[in-house]
Amino acid sequence: MHEAIGFLGLGNLGRPIVTNLMAAGHQLTIYNRDAGKVAPFVERGAVCANQPLDVVSPGGVVLSLLWDDASVETIVRSEGFLARLGTGGVHVSMTTLSPDCSRRLMALHAEHGSAMVEAPIFGRPEAAVDKKLWIVTAGAEAAKQRVRPVLRAAGAQGVFDFGEQAGAALAVKLIGNMLIISAMASLKEGLALSQKMGVPPQSVVDMLTTTLFPSPIYQSYGRLIAQGVSGAVDNRIPAKDVGLFKSAAEALGVSATVSGTLLSLYQ
Amino acid sequence: MHEAIGFLGLGNLGRPIVTNLMAAGHQLTIYNRDAGKVAPFVERGAVCANQPLDVVSPGGVVLSLLWDDASVETIVRSEGFLARLGTGGVHVSMTTLSPDCSRRLMALHAEHGSAMVEAPIFGRPEAAVDKKLWIVTAGAEAAKQRVRPVLRAAGAQGVFDFGEQAGAALAVKLIGNMLIISAMASLKEGLALSQKMGVPPQSVVDMLTTTLFPSPIYQSYGRLIAQGVSGAVDNRIPAKDVGLFKSAAEALGVSATVSGTLLSLYQ
Known part of the structure; x- marks a missing residue:
């Protein structure tokens, strides 16, 4: 039997994930600030919730994929959310939160008998459509076991677990995003030099990605930069995630x- | 028939390359500032030259693999070097030079009827032993065709050509090294955070290098950093090569x- 799922947040990544979950046979109740985005899913059998609390069922599973610490924390601390989720309930937090925020929220869930599982996602919306996401997890073992099939159905080609400690999966997510953004920024600077020196940037990308860097990150961003595509990445995401990395590092003296x-x- | 080769410079990378060339059947005449390093090769049939000029034969092939601009330029401009190399001679410059220096030296060779081929190398000494080097080339077409079998014999698993323009292969080399050093520095910063947060660095490296970064650079440096191996890289090389990149970028307004x-x- 497939879990009924409450889903919070229909952003660029949330929409293909909800599509995947419904295609796999899950019954979804969805809340999004802009209810207009929920409508196409209601046509296919999902329920539109009028408020975040309405996606929660006692002992059930809720997935959230929102923008930042504040948006997740506001909902979790809202009247009735944790009380209704209750004993045995699992909140799968897929947002890239700060490890500190995740620690606080994980403790709050535990106080109410439920569990929060960190499950941040590596992958762009196209990768979600292709079920090629990578998901990293941390949290209580039993809760993770319960929701692992849900993560697969959401579009994960692989789920990597980092134990029970709060913040562990988010640390991996922040490190991974920092490395991605570092690779992007370095490619941009490097290919700007090749362009100025009259060496076609795509030829440099081809050489590097068949030798030293046979990595999807270098291939895809290298091609975009070589083609002069700007705005391939919404700057708000690097700024937010590198900001979270930097704050976590500085707080720990790294x-x-x-x-x-x-x-x-x-x- | 195998080319007789003059070889300048027996550093950490030069030694395995000379071993490969001799194993492939090339007759070598070698100059190194410290002649003691040449002795083991003399035992196997190489000739030890007393001065750089003595590795040069008219119309022949000379390979140089030295430290920097100054060390190569001093030899090329030394009394008799270009005159003796003469018409049809080829100097394969494998040192990571500045593109400007390479342009000057390539023009000087052309004035004397010979050709300089840029052939900087990607790969550590272990990769040279395993014949897993990547070599990028630029320079006169006929000269490159003549020495391509020599580069293969030297230990290249692949040779990528970037045309006839001076500086082109060096631009690729500097961009590649900047990207490698950027990946190393980012891994170091990222894994320091995972360590402080109690997430085993090797588990992070394992996840990242089987997903986003399946690249030998991330795998090998990630493992070294996770193991806490310091001094895996001689800092002089990053400092020199990133310095060359930065100077080239700034000179072109990048x-x-x-x-x-x-x-x-x-x-």
Whole structure:
């Protein structure tokens, strides 16, 4: 039997994920600030919730994929949310939160007998459509076991677990995004030099991605930069995620030289 | 018939390359400032030259793999070097030179009827032993055709050509090294955070290099950093090569924000 799922947030990544979950046979109740985005899914059998609380069922599963700490924390702390989720309920938090926020929210869930599972996502919306997402998890073991099939159905080609400790999966997500953004910024600077020197950037990308960097990140962003496509990435995402990395690093006394430079490029 | 080869410079990369060339059947005449390093090769049939000029034969092939602009330029401009190399001679310059220096030297060779081929190398000494080097080339077509089998014999698993324009292969080499050093510095900063947060760095490397970054650079440096191996890379190489990238970028009005930060980390 497929879990009924409450879903919060229909952004660029949320929409294909909901499509995948419904295609896999899950019954969905969806809340989005702009209810107009829910309508196409209602046509296919989903229920549109009027408020976040209405996606929650006692002991059930809720997935959230929102913008930032504040948007998730506001909903979790809203009247009735944790009380209704109750004993055995699982909240799968897919938003890229700060590890500190996740720690606070995970503890709050535990106090109410439910569990929050960190499950941030690597992958662009096209990858969600193709079920090629990578998801990293952390949280209580039993809760993770319950929702692993849901993560697969959501579009994960692989789920990597980082144990029970709060913040662990988010640390991996922030590190991964910092590395992606570093690769993008370095490619941009490097290919700008090749362009100026009269060496076709795509020939440099072809050489590098068949030798040293046979990585989808270098291939896809390298091609976009070589083609002169600007705005391929919404600057708000690098700025937010590198900002979270830098804050976490500084709070722990870790050098933030590279992330600080990257943040300055995307702010 | 195998080309007789003159070879200048027996550094960490030069030694395995000379071993490969001799194993492939080339007769070598070798000059190195410290002649003691030439001795083991003399035992196997190489000739030890007393001065750089003695590796040059009229119309022949000379390979140089030295430290920097100054070391190559001093030899090329030394009394008799270009005169003896003469018409049809080919100097394969494998050192990571500045594109400007390479342009000057390529023009000087042309004035004397010979050709300089840029052939900088991607790969550590272990990769040379395994014949897994990547070599990028630029220069006169006929000269490149003549020496391509030599580059293969030297240990290249692949040779990527970037046309006849001076500086083109060096631009690719500098861009590639900047990207490698950027990946190293970012991994170091990222894994320092995972360590502090109690997430085993090797587990992060394993996840990232089987998903977003299935690249030998991320795998090998990630493992070294996760193991806490310091000094895996001689800082002089990043400092020199990122310095060359930054100078080339600044001279052409290209942003050097990322390379500037990297340079500050390795100086």
